[in-house]
Amino acid sequence: MNTTIGWEFYRSFLGVLKEGSLSGAARALGITQPTAGRHIAALEQALGVALFTRSQVGLMPTEIALALRPYAEAMESTAASLERTASSHGEGVRGVVRVSASDVIGVEVLPPVIARLRDRHPDLKVELVLTDRIHDLLRREADIAVRMMRPDQGQLVARRIGQIELGLHARKDYLARHGEPRTVAELASHSVIGYDQPSAFVRKTEKSVHGFSRDMFSLRTDNNLAQLALIRGGAGIGFCQVPIARRDDSLARVLARKFSLQLETWVTMHEDLRNSPRCRTTFDALVEGLQQYVA
Amino acid sequence: MNTTIGWEFYRSFLGVLKEGSLSGAARALGITQPTAGRHIAALEQALGVALFTRSQVGLMPTEIALALRPYAEAMESTAASLERTASSHGEGVRGVVRVSASDVIGVEVLPPVIARLRDRHPDLKVELVLTDRIHDLLRREADIAVRMMRPDQGQLVARRIGQIELGLHARKDYLARHGEPRTVAELASHSVIGYDQPSAFVRKTEKSVHGFSRDMFSLRTDNNLAQLALIRGGAGIGFCQVPIARRDDSLARVLARKFSLQLETWVTMHEDLRNSPRCRTTFDALVEGLQQYVA
DNA sequence: TACCTGCTATACATTTATGCATGAACACGA
DNA sequence: TCGTGTTCATGCATAAATGTATAGCAGGTA
Numbered sequence: 001m002n003t004t005i006g007w008e009f010y011r012s013f014l015g016v017l018k019e020g021s022l023s024g025a026a027r028a029l030g031i032t033q034p035t036a037g038r039h040i041a042a043l044e045q046a047l048g049v050a051l052f053t054r055s056q057v058g059l060m061p062t063e064i065a066l067a068l069r070p071y072a073e074a075m076e077s078t079a080a081s082l083e084r085t086a087s088s089h090g091e092g093v094r095g096v097v098r099v100s101a102s103d104v105i106g107v108e109v110l111p112p113v114i115a116r117l118r119d120r121h122p123d124l125k126v127e128l129v130l131t132d133r134i135h136d137l138l139r140r141e142a143d144i145a146v147r148m149m150r151p152d153q154g155q156l157v158a159r160r161i162g163q164i165e166l167g168l169h170a171r172k173d174y175l176a177r178h179g180e181p182r183t184v185a186e187l188a189s190h191s192v193i194g195y196d197q198p199s200a201f202v203r204k205t206e207k208s209v210h211g212f213s214r215d216m217f218s219l220r221t222d223n224n225l226a227q228l229a230l231i232r233g234g235a236g237i238g239f240c241q242v243p244i245a246r247r248d249d250s251l252a253r254v255l256a257r258k259f260s261l262q263l264e265t266w267v268t269m270h271e272d273l274r275n276s277p278r279c280r281t282t283f284d285a286l287v288e289g290l291q292q293y294v295a
Numbered sequence: 296m297n298t299t300i301g302w303e304f305y306r307s308f309l310g311v312l313k314e315g316s317l318s319g320a321a322r323a324l325g326i327t328q329p330t331a332g333r334h335i336a337a338l339e340q341a342l343g344v345a346l347f348t349r350s351q352v353g354l355m356p357t358e359i360a361l362a363l364r365p366y367a368e369a370m371e372s373t374a375a376s377l378e379r380t381a382s383s384h385g386e387g388v389r390g391v392v393r394v395s396a397s398d399v400i401g402v403e404v405l406p407p408v409i410a411r412l413r414d415r416h417p418d419l420k421v422e423l424v425l426t427d428r429i430h431d432l433l434r435r436e437a438d439i440a441v442r443m444m445r446p447d448q449g450q451l452v453a454r455r456i457g458q459i460e461l462g463l464h465a466r467k468d469y470l471a472r473h474g475e476p477r478t479v480a481e482l483a484s485h486s487v488i489g490y491d492q493p494s495a496f497v498r499k500t501e502k503s504v505h506g507f508s509r510d511m512f513s514l515r516t517d518n519n520l521a522q523l524a525l526i527r528g529g530a531g532i533g534f535c536q537v538p539i540a541r542r543d544d545s546l547a548r549v550l551a552r553k554f555s556l557q558l559e560t561w562v563t564m565h566e567d568l569r570n571s572p573r574c575r576t577t578f579d580a581l582v583e584g585l586q587q588y589v590a
Numbered sequence: 591t592a593c594c595t596g597c598t599a600t601a602c603a604t605t606t607a608t609g610c611a612t613g614a615a616c617a618c619g620a
Numbered sequence: 621t622c623g624t625g626t627t628c629a630t631g632c633a634t635a636a637a638t639g640t641a642t643a644g645c646a647g648g649t650a
Binding site: 021022023024033034037054055056057058059 | 596597598599600
Binding site: 316317318328329332349350351352353354 | 626627628629630
């Protein structure tokens with residue numbers, strides 16, 4: 001049961017998976033290429049499986065290596081999480097807290113919230129992970145997450161913020177030049193900014209708004225920040241969060257009655273962290289800041 | 296962000312926490328005491344916190360060390376889980392699968408199920424973890440768990456087996472000697488086998504059965520197997536699973552109408568393991584075996 | 591073709607970590 | 621009170637892991 005495989009090997013293994021080569025992993029991990037190679041060789045022997053097929057251009061992971069990757073990643077996030085916990089030792093709110101949020105929230109909403117938080121607690125360091133992927137709190141990839149859906153898992157402390165409304169917007173001068181669409185059908189003659197890959201969002205909208213389809217998008221990107229920037233740049237009509245648009249006088253809402261989607265917003269945290277001052281304080285600050293944003 | 300703390304140190308750290316001393320950890324890990332000491336010293340310096348207070352009788356963990364322990368344990372179970380996954384590589388059902396269950400189920404019900412499973416798949420090794428503690432599948436402490444409650448967490452493959460009935464039983468010769476109780480009140484003059492620490496089970500029973508209280512227990516143990524053994528040994532009247540008692544002609548049920556508790560039984564597995572032959576096969580075998588047991 | 595840049599693999603020197611032996615401090619029991 | 625069995629800490633020799641340097645191969649580019 002108590003095997004003797006060094007945990008260091010798993011680090012190198014993960015490094016090679018991430019970088020695609022022994023040399024790259026060595027650079028990333030601060031070791032040398034022969035050492036990385038030896039680690040992989042030792043791990044392969046210990047596990048009794050071939051993890052990579054070697055070539056002169058790098059190392060190709062085998063099927064097994066890909067299957068093992070999530071475990072190595074879990075170990076990595078756990079180690080990082082351990083270090084964050086250790087960093088918070090001492091009086092008051094201090095250490096490193098890791099917050100996950102969508103890119104739009106992270107760029108448009110959180111900065112002042114975090115600034116105020118850091119103002120009050122200078123010893124607190126904040127790591128911001130901006131991704132739409134549901135960062136699994138249970139796997140310790142982040143301490144706190146701002147999510148656009150109700151958390152379905154137990155073991156989480158969750159606070160509902162409310163609903164953020166999503167609507168179609170455009171620059172006023174764009175509308176002045178191209179006219180303002182009064183019906184869904186009229187959208188077809190406009191530059192509509194939307195998603196590239198068909199997403200859950202698109203499917204939901206297609207169901208709720210009659211006459212709407214993905215084909216209407218003439219400017220397509222999956223990057224929400226780029227969509228927002230395109231709207232602000234006057235490139236066309238696109239979706240953005242209503243509270244964000246309201247802050248900008250040059251933006252106007254379009255077809256408000258037809259297009260209105262509500263995003264359930266939650267702040268979540270692993271319940272183990274409830275008694276950690278750094279996480280508790282950050283959690284409360286995020287809840288407060290987001291509530292103000294929604295209101 | 297990419298820190299440079301060696302993962303090996305966390306192993307030694309966990310070893311010292313488990314064993315309570317450098318020497319003990321060294322023995323357990325197959326290293327020497329000076330090495331273990333150096334690992335702890337290096338880790339303390341790297342984290343910048345004191346993990347243990349040294350003494351000649353061993354090392355006392357500090358508060359921080361205790362807070363960090365769950366993380367180290369998570370890394371350990373993840374590493375073990377990785378090795379199990381690697382062990383299953385190859386054709387057919389092979390490798391190591393780790394099953395968690397309560398001690399009673401593990402001792403009374405699973406052996407023939409596992410025997411049949413291993414008969415069909417000789418390359419499959421089975422680790423049986425018998426504990427009442429909810430082994431967290433999400434933390435990879437086991438691959439598959441037999442639980443007596445509905446799983447509340449997502450990300451799990453769960454199959455409901457049905458309800459296992461729990462009732463009062465005693466040996467027939469005990470009842471012949473002491474008489475069979477006809478009412479709850481009459482139990483007071485009997486040797487009732489029950490729990491030492493007040494458990495959720497007791498509270499539930501006290502609510503559902505009028506006149507019942509923990510004070511009635513004159514033989515107390517928290518070990519379910521010991522309770523079962525006491526019943527079989529004719530020491531008194533106690534709770535056990537009805538299907539188990541039915542297999543034994545010398546046992547009789549007591550106050551069947553008054554005392555009947557249903558245990559929701561589920562077999563659960565992490566959804567990532569659904570496509571792993573060793574886990575899938577074991578899961579199916581457990582479901583089948585338990586369904587037969589319940590029926 | 592020749593050259594550059596990336597990669598892996600190997601041979602050898604060196605640093606690093608480990609093990610061994612020992613000493614000192616404490617707890618427990620005769 | 622004195623031995624016995626723990627423990628942790630330290631100095632030193634050794635083994636083990638690492639780094640350095642180099643060779644060899646593949647792919648792209650002038």
